[in-house]
Amino acid sequence: MGPPRHAYIHVPFCRHRCGYCDFTLVAGRDDLVDRYFAALARELERVSRLPAVAAGDVGLDLDTLYLGGGTPSHLGPAGLRRLFSLLHQRLHPVVGAEVTVEANPLDVTPDFVAAAADCGVTRVSLGGQSLDATTLRALDRDHAPDDVRRAAGLLLADGFGVSLDLMTAAPGQSLADVERDLETAVSLGPQHVSVYCLTWEKGTSFESQRRKGLRQPAEEALEGRMFEAAIERLEAGGYEHYEVSNFAKPGARCRHNEAYWDCRPWEAFGPGAARFDGRTRITNHRATTTWMNKILAGDDFSGDVDAMTPENAARERVVVGLRRRDGIDREAFATASGFALDALAGGAIARWTSQGLAIDDGRLVRLTRAGLLVSDGLWAEILKADRMPSTRPVA
Numbered sequence: 537m538g539p540p541r542h543a544y545i546h547v548p549f550c551r552h553r554c555g556y557c558d559f560t561l562v563a564g565r566d567d568l569v570d571r572y573f574a575a576l577a578r579e580l581e582r583v584s585r586l587p588a589v590a591a592g593d594v595g596l597d598l599d600t601l602y603l604g605g606g607t608p609s610h611l612g613p614a615g616l617r618r619l620f621s622l623l624h625q626r627l628h629p630v631v632g633a634e635v636t637v638e639a640n641p642l643d644v645t646p647d648f649v650a651a652a653a654d655c656g657v658t659r660v661s662l663g664g665q666s667l668d669a670t671t672l673r674a675l676d677r678d679h680a681p682d683d684v685r686r687a688a689g690l691l692l693a694d695g696f697g698v699s700l701d702l703m704t705a706a707p708g709q710s711l712a713d714v715e716r717d718l719e720t721a722v723s724l725g726p727q728h729v730s731v732y733c734l735t736w737e738k739g740t741s742f743e744s745q746r747r748k749g750l751r752q753p754a755e756e757a758l759e760g761r762m763f764e765a766a767i768e769r770l771e772a773g774g775y776e777h778y779e780v781s782n783f784a785k786p787g788a789r790c791r792h793n794e795a796y797w798d799c800r801p802w803e804a805f806g807p808g809a810a811r812f813d814g815r816t817r818i819t820n821h822r823a824t825t826t827w828m829n830k831i832l833a834g835d836d837f838s839g840d841v842d843a844m845t846p847e848n849a850a851r852e853r854v855v856v857g858l859r860r861r862d863g864i865d866r867e868a869f870a871t872a873s874g875f876a877l878d879a880l881a882g883g884a885i886a887r888w889t890s891q892g893l894a895i896d897d898g899r900l901v902r903l904t905r906a907g908l909l910v911s912d913g914l915w916a917e918i919l920k921a922d923r924m925p926s927t928r929p930v931a
């Protein structure tokens with residue numbers, strides 16, 4: 537296997553922590569930025585020691601580079617330039633590479649857009665979440681609908697690819713609210729839209745308020761109708777529904793995520809960042825300050841090391857394959873994983889097909905829309921619950 541052609545950088549800074557968010561980040565701790573850069577520089581030295589990097593070669597050629605968080609745009613235009621000048625010492629996006637930066641709409645100023653262009657960014661993932669002021673307040677977000685409109689307009693006018701994140705099942709959100717969000721999102725013209733249902737994660741303030749009865753999750757049936765509304769409106773707007781949560785105009789699929797879903801090897805740097813060499817997934821220490829302190833002290837900064845058995849890796853491949861509308865080609869699956877699809881999942885596939893949740897033409901298996909609607913409940917038949925790959929949004 538050659539060197540990885542994909543890399544993820546975790547930038548753990550946010551202005552404040554949204555009430556539903558349990559990602560690896562520090563909020564209101566810009567005093568840590570210099571230390572983060574020092575630690576990241578140290579971690580990037582790993583690149584020259586990667587077994588697959590040719591002797592004497594100090595960098596990785598990349599087809600995709602993705603900066604997520606946290607909120608990478610929180611670094612501001614000067615911080616973004618500083619970050620890319622550090623990354624470019626070791627990571628070299630090739631001509632035509634996809635380079636994505638996640639951004640809070642509030643941070644997208646003309647100066648930020650200019651810095652992104654100078655740094656070779658091709659795509660900005662906007663954490664819009666909603667175009668409705670009440671929903672944004674309910675989600676504890678610090679931006680307003682007009683910030684999303686302004687940011688998308690600036691980026692599109694400058695030729696960036698724009699991906700817009702939308703959230704459904706927010707506290708108090710109605711189906712009509714979601715339909716209006718979708719309408720406005722389509723009218724803004726992003727090339728890509730990701731739609732996520734709010735999840736209530738342990739340890740978040742939303743979850744503790746839910747336990748006290750102060751916040752109410754949406755009914756499951758309503759969540760389903762919101763998801764169906766998203767599929768219908770976005771498909772009608774010319775977006776291909778190419779993965780459970782992701783919609784793209786022709787040619788605008790997220791190539792970085794497709795690399796994850798194809799189980800290709802990727803590199804990852806920063807606190808909580810998980811890398812994969814085709815067999816083993818190593819996740820850096822999730823606490824930002826611990827990751828920094830360990831790296832700068834020369835200690836081991838890895839958190840979890842997940843050396844998957846070939847069978848577990850193949851089972852994960854079934855799940856990420858079925859989350860995609862392209863589905864799984866039996867022959868390609870066997871070649872890539874070394875396992876026959878039916879040996880791992882034949883019984884489940886036959887059952888889902890008879891229930892109208894999947895279509896199987898003997899060569900290709902894929903979920904129907906009804907199957908995608910309930911897909912989160914299907915995977916336990918394929919995987920052990922603790923091996924679920926994360927599909928939640930970032931920023």
Ligand code: SF4
Pocket residue numbers: 549550551552553554557558559561605606607640663930931
């Ligand atoms: S949801 Fe995004 S902006 Fe809000 S705290 Fe989490 S990473 Fe930061």
